[in-house]
Amino acid sequence: MGRHFILPIDDKYKIKVNYFIDSEANHIFNTSDFFNIHQTERAFYFQLCKKNSDLVLGTIHFTEIASNLFKSPAKGTFGGFVIQENIEFNIYEQFIITVDNYLWYIGAKRIEVIMQPMCHNPSLFSLTYNILIRLGYAVYNHELNYNLVVDDICFSAKINHGNRKRLNKCLREDFIAKEIDYSAYDKAYSIILENRIRRGFLFSMKYEQILQMVSIFPQKMKLFGVFNKDVIVCSSICVVINPLILYVYAWGDIDNMQNYSPITLLANYIYEYAQKKAFQLIDLGTSTLLGEPNIGLMQFKKNLGCQESLKLSFSKDSKIMITENQ
Template sequence: MNKHFILSIDDKYEIKVNYFIESEVNHIFNTFDFFNIHKTERAFYFQLCKKNSQIVLGTIHFTEIASDVFKSPAKGTFGGFVIQENIDFNIYEQFIKNVDDYLWCIGARRIEVLMQPMCHNPSLFSVTYNIMIRLGYTVENHEINYNLVVDDICFPAKINHGNRKRLNKCLREGLIAKEIDYSVYEQAYSVILENRRRRGFMFSMNYEQILQMVNIFPEQIKLFGVFNQETIVCSSICVVISPLILYVYAWGDIDNMQNHSPITLLANYIYEYAQKKAFQLLDLGTSTILGEPNIGLMQFKKNLGCQESLKLSFSKNSKTMITNNQ
């Protein structure tokens, strides 16, 4: 059972645990709905609040993924700490420290935190890094993430010459990019799945899991595709991380489309969609696996106008805590 209780910080702030208060200070992977999908018997939803109030200033959740091993998030692209921008550094540090102390007190032998990419919030990333390192956490993994700033500049002006030629070829030959109707979601998923298999990569979610996300987050899961008449030749699954960030979770095209590169047309459509919806950042995900670079994928995203950003995961073992306390 996930009982609710309060951890006190001082006379002004407290941490409400498993109260599940609705908050605008969040991203999709730190919401209660996402936490609820993967929670186990030992799972905790921590919210920094003003004392005796329902005003949420910060959030993180942890789930036991193995015996006495707690992770944020249990599954998902990232979790980590989310905090209101005007919170004092010392209050934020106390929030992290108190959560950390509680998990050790209930017998944790390992804690893992998968942070959002630095580009999502450089200030939060920087202060969190400082606090976590001083609390004895180490960088478990480091990835290079790619993002595209969404502004008034049109997409063709951001990409390289080769991609502009591919984009124009797709348009000349009548390929059309659009948001995909629910009736063809399974076809769109199959295009991405087969693309991953051809390139020798795993796909972390099956179709039933995608549908579960669609049903729980109907306004935040978006599927887009490129059509050659009635045939889907390229598709993507995107996630609205927050009102400012749109994330391309996965995309791919059908076989034998190298001469057209419909991904470029799809990227153009997604970027224009992000402009219309007032997003500020288009996140195209990582191009490394366990830190090892995929050079071709990195160059592909650079040619789309992307910038690099760090994405880190932290971990700490119980022996680290013992050493630090000696």
């Protein structure tokens, strides 16, 4: 087949492959721009459409990251399926089945899907779980994700007493939180990297990759920081997932800030920014690694007013296909 082609579903629906049609329903990690950053020789951008229409009803992309191993996404926090609201269940199921069948047809030995956290769209999460489990997929990784609901309640009313004291202390000491301009991106990145190293954690993205994301998604990458006079003492990299969800990809402060905890002031600023921009959810990411809890990180996010949500990764191996076809 050529670079782009069509997979039929029935007399009303079809899947356009590698047509890269714009869709308002997509989250950032399901956009064609993100797909194109990491695509390999065998990579497929599937979009569910009605026949004789370019209106996209659903999207997922898969990339071959190793021999006959297809993953959604190739790299990134999550990929998975995105659909328009109120799509009929049987149509969504046929979309998944058709994509699944095509990947096995071209020789897949394993398929992996990292789903967005349940809190992003509980209905989509539940429907997808039901369909994938019945198709023979299994959960190969489960994480606890933490999110903060954005509403009319002020941030200080959501956090615990200790964090309120830290927030007030930063304000009394004239610490200032604000959006960081491009000239300070390198310093902001260095603070986060050094913070991760100091705490014994990995930081997967290099500075050049951050700049690449900023270049491709200038309106969706947001860097914020806390300043003590003219010195950045704390910074964050945030990603606009969609018009309703703001994701704190990473944050950190400089050493010896325990008495101030400027992260709390930064969290307050991000929350107020989200209120102004009409976001409904701030995603603070996972606090587990391969399912194992980081108790300190979990409590830190709970003290900021967060609540837990499942984030699942699914997989299916070719041996299951063989068993099904016997």
